[in-house]
Amino acid sequence: xxxLLLDQADFVAADRVLLRDRRLxxxxxxxxxxxxxxxxxxxxxxxxxxxxxLRLDAGEAExxxxxxxxxxxxxxxxxxxxxxxxxxxxxxxxxxxxxGVPRLVLLNSYRVEKxxxxxxxxxxxxxxxxxxxxxxxxxxxxxxxxxxEKRFKPFVEDRLPQLxxxxxxxxxxxxxxxxxxxxxxxxxTLAIGPEGGWIPYEVEKLAAAxxxxxxxxxxxxxxxxxxxxxxxRLF
Amino acid sequence: xxxLLLDQADFVAADRVLLRDRRLxxxxxxxxxxxxxxxxxxxxxxxxxxxxxLRLDAGEAExxxxxxxxxxxxxxxxxxxxxxxxxxxxxxxxxxxxxGVPRLVLLNSYRVEKxxxxxxxxxxxxxxxxxxxxxxxxxxxxxxxxxxEKRFKPFVEDRLPQLxxxxxxxxxxxxxxxxxxxxxxxxxTLAIGPEGGWIPYEVEKLAAAxxxxxxxxxxxxxxxxxxxxxxxRLF
Numbered sequence: 001x002x003x004l005l006l007d008q009a010d011f012v013a014a015d016r017v018l019l020r021d022r023r024l025x026x027x028x029x030x031x032x033x034x035x036x037x038x039x040x041x042x043x044x045x046x047x048x049x050x051x052x053x054l055r056l057d058a059g060e061a062e063x064x065x066x067x068x069x070x071x072x073x074x075x076x077x078x079x080x081x082x083x084x085x086x087x088x089x090x091x092x093x094x095x096x097x098x099x100g101v102p103r104l105v106l107l108n109s110y111r112v113e114k115x116x117x118x119x120x121x122x123x124x125x126x127x128x129x130x131x132x133x134x135x136x137x138x139x140x141x142x143x144x145x146x147x148x149e150k151r152f153k154p155f156v157e158d159r160l161p162q163l164x165x166x167x168x169x170x171x172x173x174x175x176x177x178x179x180x181x182x183x184x185x186x187x188x189t190l191a192i193g194p195e196g197g198w199i200p201y202e203v204e205k206l207a208a209a210x211x212x213x214x215x216x217x218x219x220x221x222x223x224x225x226x227x228x229x230x231x232x233r234l235f
Numbered sequence: 236x237x238x239l240l241l242d243q244a245d246f247v248a249a250d251r252v253l254l255r256d257r258r259l260x261x262x263x264x265x266x267x268x269x270x271x272x273x274x275x276x277x278x279x280x281x282x283x284x285x286x287x288x289l290r291l292d293a294g295e296a297e298x299x300x301x302x303x304x305x306x307x308x309x310x311x312x313x314x315x316x317x318x319x320x321x322x323x324x325x326x327x328x329x330x331x332x333x334x335g336v337p338r339l340v341l342l343n344s345y346r347v348e349k350x351x352x353x354x355x356x357x358x359x360x361x362x363x364x365x366x367x368x369x370x371x372x373x374x375x376x377x378x379x380x381x382x383x384e385k386r387f388k389p390f391v392e393d394r395l396p397q398l399x400x401x402x403x404x405x406x407x408x409x410x411x412x413x414x415x416x417x418x419x420x421x422x423x424t425l426a427i428g429p430e431g432g433w434i435p436y437e438v439e440k441l442a443a444a445x446x447x448x449x450x451x452x453x454x455x456x457x458x459x460x461x462x463x464x465x466x467x468r469l470f
Contacts, residue, residue: 002455072453095460138454182417218307219373220237221463225330228460229467 001026003139004051005132006065007044017051019061027053027061041065042141071141074102075235076187078163082109082194084223086119090130091224097134097144099231105147107155109202111194117150156205164189164210171211172230173203180214182233190234192226236261238374239286240367241300242279252286254296262288262296276300277376306376309337310470311422313398317344317429319458321354325365326459332369332379334466340382342390344437346429352385387437395444399424404446407465408438415449417468425469427461
């Protein structure tokens with residue numbers, strides 16, 4: 001937790017917050033904060049600044065806070081991911097928030113196991129929790145938008161063309177394709193497939209919606225690794 | 236498991252292997268392999284090829300194997316990592332093997348908690364296990380070398396200068412430094428710090444050994460994310 005992320009419910013006055021939840025535990029047990037200390041704080045969806053610890057009891061922490069700095073810029077990116085397996089999903093959500101992806105689409109694919117759609121980690125509160133952890137890691141305050149699309153064809157035919165309009169559209173796929181470009185300046189729409197990859201029909205449909213196949217090299221990466229590697233290469 | 240990784244002990248004839256361990260379980264439960272099927276195989280430390288499944292019983296799988304293809308090239312890199320916390324260490328070892336790092340140095344740093352050095356995940360068999368998982372993921376057969384350096388100063392003063400000689404030496408560090416370079420062609424020595432970063436003394440010592448500070452942008456990444464992002468940017 002590199003940023004103490006606050007929301008409106010934490011405020012007891014314009015410049016005072018009270019914390020009683022896992023953030024209090026973190027201050028006590030991991031950060032071992034002391035009264036008088038200054039900590040990095042951020043207002044969820046707003047600016048970042050600093051908080052002076054006024055009081056730290058067993059059950060409560062009180063801070064005086066001020067905000068004077070915008071959060072870091074997001075990447076100019078819409079990321080489409082074939083829904084990963086539940087355990088990977090949680091980490092990917094954190095990674096996506098940490099790296100500054102503003103919009104994530106979790107998409108069905110032929111090779112996504114049906115059971116993955118049943119995971120409680122897809123519930124809004126569970127997604128929110130992982131995104132918050134990712135923002136705290138990166139020092140950012142702005143939640144990514146997460147869109148869930150359980151049907152591949154209607155999404156790719158009807159909604160994807162609008163999302164890709166005016167962007168560089170790319171789909172990661174093994175094979176004799178150009179390498180993923182580096183240091184692009186335009187906005188990007190990037191699709192990353194499931195374990196085992198997209199099937200040819202899906203690559204064709206994504207291409208028809210404006211996403212050109214690019215290869216990622218010989219090595220097969222886990223989804224989380226592929227996300228961070230591709231974003232670091234692109235931007 | 237994108238590659239069935241074999242070692243000499245698996246062979247019962249020049250072109251036959253018997254599997255009885257977690258690879259058998261994987262074939263049965265995840266891959267749901269069927270007799271006659273052809274699978275990607277690799278010889279640990281050697282070539283890759285294919286294996287035809289001759290027999291699959293409850294307790295044993297027999298394959299006829301042939302090898303005709305070298306493993307993918309490694310990156311021209313020595314990676315120095317401040318020892319991560321145990322849970323992260325396991326994942327980082329996999330990522331390092333998956334991404335093709337040939338040599339990893341796990342190094343002490345002021346901000347590495349002493350207890351991290353006590354973890355059973357640092358035992359050779361535990362390291363080996365995670366590296367194998369990373370190789371199976373990537374489809375590679377060659378284990379990275381892992382060097383453990385519990386004392387920062389003697390390593391950085393006495394041994395690091397030889398490692399960095401003739402390489403581009405870089406140390407990731409937040410601050411007003413040049414951005415990490417992209418698409419380099421020369422060999423690289425890269426050092427990545429602990430959670431909370433290197434202390435100024437350590438950055439000075441690393442610089443004296445030939446590693447120049449580079450920044451990674453505003454966002455603070457977890458070690459595993461930083462590793463994959465930096466390698467994808469560098470190579």
